[in-house]
Amino acid sequence: MKGRTVDLVLAGSGLAAGALMYVTGQYQARVDARWLFVPLAVCCSALLLRRSAPVTSVLVGTAAVAGDVVIGPSLATPLVYTQVLYDACLHGSARLARTLLATSVVGSVVTAIVCLVVIRDVRAIGLGVLLALVTIVPVLTGTHVRHHRDQAETARRSAQQVARLAAADRANAVAAERAGMARELHDVIANHLSAVAIHATAALSTDLGADGTRQALGVIRENSVQGLAEMRRMVGFLRDPAALPDNAPGGLRALDDLVARAGLPVRLDVRHGAGDVPVSVDLAAYRIIQESLTNALKHGDGGPVTVEVDCGPAAVTMRVTSGLPRERVIGEGAGLIGMHERAALLGGELTAGERAGQWVVEARLPCG
Structure with missing residues (x-):
């Protein structure tokens, strides 16, 4: 919706500029100057197609400029045509931009040569230069802007890809840390607690006698102390990995x-x-x-x-x-x-x- 509004504003601005030139007496047409509004209106309508149909926009604009040359010529229609060419290179395909550039260069050179041969005056080359300004300059400008826009889009996509990879790396690192912590908790703490539970169950369910009970309590105490020591070591390591002692239990x-x-x-x-x-x-x-x-x-x-x-x-x-x-x-x-x-x-x-x-x-x- 926003793009359509911009298109309408551009078309309306072109018509307003033509009307201003007419009011100020800038038109010198071979016929009634009011007829120059017809190619101007057609060229302005081409701006409404600059995003959806760039090729059609160029064809309509070119026909409008040709009609303007036959009737007038005027200044407003060629100026609007420069916008048509610029937008075609910006919104159209790369092939279209190359075609327009080649056509503009060839057309400008051929026009200059023909005018020089027919009029036999060096000043006739100015027509070729004028055509180059109307065609080649907007085509080159649109191509240059598109190139930088494509580069910016590529850089943006690359940055998004890097961000996604970084997020995936962080998620994988967190998952690996969680798996490692789960492994250590199971292998270290769960093992000691299992031994405590098994010997405590044996001591409660069976009459082991004084020596058997003392032995079971000794195993329970030893596993409890060992489990507590390894738990403290793990907590210390999680707080500061560099603080892991060289004489850590295990091995x-x-x-x-x-x-x-x-x-x-x-x-x-x-x-x-x-x-x-x-x-x-x-x-x-x-x-x-x-x-x-x-x-x-x-x-x-x-x-x-x-x-x-x-x-x-x-x-x-x-x-x-x-x-x-x-x-x-x-x-x-x-x-x-x-x-x-x-x-x-x-x-x-x-x-x-x-x-x-x-x-x-x-x-x-x-x-x-």
Whole structure:
């Protein structure tokens, strides 16, 4: 609606300028000067088509200028025609702009040559120059403005694309952080709380005697203290990642303590090869074994568990073998998902399932 209003204003302004020139006696027509309003009105009507039909607008404007030359010529119609050419280059296709430029240049040159040959006066070249001013200048101006407008639109779209990519990166980063926090909370806090709950249930439901009760309370206290310490470490890390202590709990060197707190008979076999294990691999291996022991305690048959770890120069491989899980419980599966995620983040592999009547978790974490 706004564009249509602008078109009407331009057309009306052209007619008003022609009327003003007529009133002030600027027209010197070969016939009645009032007839010059006909090509002027036709050329002004071409402005109403400048957005929707640029080619038609140029054709109508050109016919109006030709009629104006035959009758007059006048000044108002060519001036309106310059606006028609400018708008055609601005709103039309690039092919139309190239065609108008080529036609304007050829027309101006041919007009100058013909006038020079026919009139045989150098001043006749002025007609070609005048035609160039009426045609070439608005065409070049419209093409230049369109070029800058297209560049601005391209830059705007590029900025929007960059903004969308930045928003997607932020969303992915937040999702990765949330997944990492969920993984740590499950593997660290949930494991300790599971051990506390299992031993507390055993102490309440069975008469363990003084020694058994003391042992259960000792396991509960140890897991509570350990869980609290790791929770404090996680909270401190979330507040300031640089504040993570070098002696943070966890890692393959802490497997003996982990096995001692497992609450199950565990046979541990660790083989160290040449070279140091990267910190990320060290912690991931520890968490995978920790989650495997917790699952064996929560869902296994209470039988012995075997933990085998081979720290090679290229990768750390591990195998945790336990009894088959009892009936599936609500909420089961988050631990396995977390183990798969830890292995995948390091480019490793992890499998878990029944094998030869036992539950086997195997993982390979590359060190490079």
